[in-house]
Amino acid sequence: MKKRLDQLKAWLKTSAPIPEEFFRKVSSEPVPHHLKRWWFCLGGTAAYLFLIQVITGLLLTFYYVPEPGHAYDSVYRITYEIPFGWVIRSIHKWSSHLFIIAVILHVFRVFFTGAYRKPRELNWMIGCGILFCVLTFGFTGYSLIYEQLSYWGATVAANLTQNVPLIGEYLARFMRGGDTVEENTLTRFFIFHIALLPLAITILLTIHITLIRLLGVTELRFEDDREHSTSHVPFFPNHFLRETIIASCIALVITFLVVFFPAGLGLPADPFVTPAHIKPEWYFYFTFRWLKISSLTVGVLGTGAAAALLVFWPFIDRKIEKHFPGKDISIWLGIIAIATLLVFTVWEALV
Numbered sequence: 071m072k073k074r075l076d077q078l079k080a081w082l083k084t085s086a087p088i089p090e091e092f093f094r095k096v097s098s099e100p101v102p103h104h105l106k107r108w109w110f111c112l113g114g115t116a117a118y119l120f121l122i123q124v125i126t127g128l129l130l131t132f133y134y135v136p137e138p139g140h141a142y143d144s145v146y147r148i149t150y151e152i153p154f155g156w157v158i159r160s161i162h163k164w165s166s167h168l169f170i171i172a173v174i175l176h177v178f179r180v181f182f183t184g185a186y187r188k189p190r191e192l193n194w195m196i197g198c199g200i201l202f203c204v205l206t207f208g209f210t211g212y213s214l215i216y217e218q219l220s221y222w223g224a225t226v227a228a229n230l231t232q233n234v235p236l237i238g239e240y241l242a243r244f245m246r247g248g249d250t251v252e253e254n255t256l257t258r259f260f261i262f263h264i265a266l267l268p269l270a271i272t273i274l275l276t277i278h279i280t281l282i283r284l285l286g287v288t289e290l291r292f293e294d295d296r297e298h299s300t301s302h303v304p305f306f307p308n309h310f311l312r313e314t315i316i317a318s319c320i321a322l323v324i325t326f327l328v329v330f331f332p333a334g335l336g337l338p339a340d341p342f343v344t345p346a347h348i349k350p351e352w353y354f355y356f357t358f359r360w361l362k363i364s365s366l367t368v369g370v371l372g373t374g375a376a377a378a379l380l381v382f383w384p385f386i387d388r389k390i391e392k393h394f395p396g397k398d399i400s401i402w403l404g405i406i407a408i409a410t411l412l413v414f415t416v417w418e419a420l421v
Contacts, residue, residue: 110183111313112176118317119169120271122324123207126162127264134214136260138253141216142338149335160328166208168320170353173204181383181404185288191384193281196274198381203271205353210263212351216256221339222348224259225251230361233370251341349418356414359421 133152135144148155177197180186186194213224228251232242247254350358361369379386387400 110179112172112179114313115316115320116169116172116176117275118313118320119165119172122165123162123169124268126158126165129158130162131264136214136256138216138256138339141214141256142335145215145217146335149333156332157328160331160333161324162211163333164324164327164331166211167352168324170204170208173201174353177201178404178408182401183288184400186384187387188384190281190285190288193278193285194384195381196278196281198377200271200274200278202377203267203274207263207267207271208351208353210259210267213259214256214263215335216339217336218339218343218345219336219348221251221341222345223350224255226348226350228255230366230370233366234374235371238370352415352419355418356411359414359418362418 130148133144133148133155135141145159148159150156180194180197209223209227213220228242228246231245232238234241243249245255245258246252247258349355357373360372364372390399
């Protein structure tokens with residue numbers, strides 16, 4: 071056995087002559103000590119959940135049929151007839167929810183630690199792009215089920231898009247593939263979900279990680295870190311094992327959710343019957359509530375303004391710091407924004 075392993079090692083050295091120094095340097099790269107707290111390295115958690123999404127999504131595409139006459143039936147077969155189909159679909163569903171939560175919490179962490187400030191403004195904007203891609207992932211994936219609520223949710227979303235100033239009509243028509251939600255809509259959502267969005271998020275993640283490598287991680291020091299002689303720890307085995315433990319805990323959480331709360335299925339889509347109550351997925355509750363308490367135009371413009379504010383926040387923060395140095399105004403504004411988001415989300419959930 072040892073002889074065969076030596077032969078394999080010699081073959082790899084010849085076929086893939088990567089210097090051992092490269093692996094030694096990567097594995098021993100120092101990581102800031104504050105990343106021992108898992109909530110400071112939620113990017114790794116999101117990456118792990120994204121990998122689960124990719125694997126389970128690929129398995130589901132073997133049986134899913136992106137056509138209005140067969141979409142719901144194919145999801146029904148996956149859920150109730152194909153062996154272990156309910157397991158794969160449930161893992162895909164719950165990992166998507168946890169993925170969205172991890173990305174949102176990561177954005178919160180970066181905001182409240184000021185890690186978006188110079189020279190990391192561009193990386194913050196890239197991160198916002200990833201957040202928008204993740205939310206769109208959730209929307210398109212939910213719509214592909216083609217049940218009653220998801221169909222009418224897509225219809226409402228298209229109608230809202232139509233109210234975007236100047237380009238709303240074009241965006242809504244492109245989104246629907248016509249004047250109404252029909253087979254072209256489902257095909258477009260499917261292409262976005264399995265091709266365009268994965269490509270976009272892969273490109274954004276590559277740029278995001280590259281900028282992190284070039285600029286480094288924002289280093290923070292805490293009171294209980296003073297006992298350590300150095301502010302860094304090796305990537306391997308310290309940080310690697312910590313991430314492995316976190317991934318194992320997440321796998322246990324997903325297993326619990328899959329077993330006790332498996333993915334179900336509502337009524338099939340019916341274009342001629344409007345449901346009494348239309349609700350989006352929980353991560354759009356705050357937007358839905360905002361639209362309900364405002365006019366349609368104000369609701370759409372307000373949502374767009376909030377998204378633009380988030381993307382360009384590093385530059386707005388710079389102006390605030392210039393005029394009000396040391397006042398922590400950005401922190402208080404962030405607390406108010408999150409409190410509003412939570413109030414709107416809970417409000418919509420309880421109604």
